[in-house]
Amino acid sequence: xxxxxxxxxxxxxxxxxxxxxxxxxxxxxxxxxxxxxxxxxxxxxxxxxxxxxxxxxxxxxxxxxxxxxxxxxxxxxxxxxxxxxxxxxxxxxxxxxxxxxxxxxxxxxxxxxxxxxxxxxxxxxxxxxxxxxxxxxxxxxxxxxxxxxxxxxxxxxxxxxxxxxxxxxxxxxxxxxxxxxxxxxxxxxxxxxxxxxxxxxxxxxxxxxxxxxxxxxxxxxxxxxxxxxxxxxxxxxxxxxxxxxxxxxxxxxxxxxxxx
Numbered sequence: 001x002x003x004x005x006x007x008x009x010x011x012x013x014x015x016x017x018x019x020x021x022x023x024x025x026x027x028x029x030x031x032x033x034x035x036x037x038x039x040x041x042x043x044x045x046x047x048x049x050x051x052x053x054x055x056x057x058x059x060x061x062x063x064x065x066x067x068x069x070x071x072x073x074x075x076x077x078x079x080x081x082x083x084x085x086x087x088x089x090x091x092x093x094x095x096x097x098x099x100x101x102x103x104x105x106x107x108x109x110x111x112x113x114x115x116x117x118x119x120x121x122x123x124x125x126x127x128x129x130x131x132x133x134x135x136x137x138x139x140x141x142x143x144x145x146x147x148x149x150x151x152x153x154x155x156x157x158x159x160x161x162x163x164x165x166x167x168x169x170x171x172x173x174x175x176x177x178x179x180x181x182x183x184x185x186x187x188x189x190x191x192x193x194x195x196x197x198x199x200x201x202x203x204x205x206x207x208x209x210x211x212x213x214x215x216x217x218x219x220x221x222x223x224x225x226x227x228x229x230x231x232x233x234x235x236x237x238x239x240x241x242x243x244x245x246x247x248x249x250x251x252x253x254x255x256x257x258x259x260x
Contacts, residue, residue, distance in 0.1 A: 004036070004058045007065075008131070008139050010204070013049050013074045015140040018173035029172045042099075044173050046121070046145060046165055047076040048092075048108060050100040067097045068208050076142055079203045080108050086211040114258045117147045121163045123176065126155035138176040143204055148257055149197035151189035192253040 005019045021032040033040050037054055049055075052067045059065040071077050071093060081089055088107060095104045105111050122144045131138050143149065144158055145165075151157050163174045212220075225231040230240040254260035 003060060004055065006059075006063065007070075007074050008135060010141045010143055011074055012046065012140045012142045012145070013052075013055065013070060014044060014046050014173065015176065016074070017044070017055075018175040019137070019139065021173060022175055032173065047110070047117070048096060048100075048104045049075060050096050050104060051098065053097045068093070071096055072206070072208050074142065076146060076204075077108070078206045079146055079200055080110070082203070082206070082209070082211055083217075084108065084211055085214060089211045115147050116258065117145070117165060118160070119165055120160040121145065121165060121174070122158040122160055124152035124155050124158055127152060128176075140174075140176050143197070143201055146200050148193065149200040150193040151197055153194060153197040153201060157189040190250070190253060192249055 005016055005023060007013070007016045017032070017036065020036065021027070021029075024032075024035065026032045026035065029044075030040050033042055036058060037051055039051075042051055052070050056065055056067050056070060075096070077092065077096070081092075084092065084107075092104060092107050095107060110117070121140060123140070124144060127141065127144075128138050144152070161176075222231070222236070225236050225241065228241075228244060230237045230244060249259075251260060
């Protein structure tokens with residue numbers, strides 16, 4: 001049985017598969033799909049990869065890398081999971097375990113979201129230096145790839161790579177290998193981005209947990225409005241909430257993320 005490389009901390013599964021091809025000397029994406037999945041119709045997906053049951057089966061049992069481990073430690077799903085009703089969260093997990101045919105992005109809500117993800121993969125140059133010192137190679141980290149978290153919470157602005165998130169080469173796994181020749185564009189680091197990066201990191205560290213009921217979220221936001229003086233009796237004072245938000249979040253940042 002083929003054994004995949006053990007994922008590094010916070011590494012995207014996309015990156016693990018790419019490393020597998022490099023370590024085995026496979027340069028053809030189709031041949032790599034043959035070796036790992038026995039299926040050439042599988043598409044390399046950055047955020048919500050599928051066929052994870054097959055990926056999990058390629059690891060030695062001693063590592064205990066289950067489908068849930070792969071989803072919660074090496075995909076972007078944990079950042080969405082608490083805001084998805086529990087029944088749908090379970091559906092999403094089942095979809096990622098097997099073939100989805102695009103259904104996972106609809107189920108998660110990513111397709112309908114006002115907040116759109118970046119078109120290009122991003123990275124932190126300082127984190128890359130640390131990766132190379134520790135492991136002797138580079139890899140894509142999931143915390144770099146979420147909209148709003150446009151900076152590394154430790155080192156500053158993230159840089160856009162020349163690699164598209166949804167490339168026309170849909171079977172092509174991209175290895176992170178800086179060549180030092182390109183001049184990537186740095187995303188502007190702001191207080192808002194630092195704040196979002198902090199909370200994104202917390203979400204990505206969550207273990208598999210039952211999602212709060214929508215009613216729990218409603219009660220939470222009602223309580224928050226009451227605590228900040230943005231309610232009167234049972235009525236929510238939306239204009240007061242808007243003023244409070246605009247006092248903390250800049251108009252330019254909100255517009256940049258389609259939230260204004």
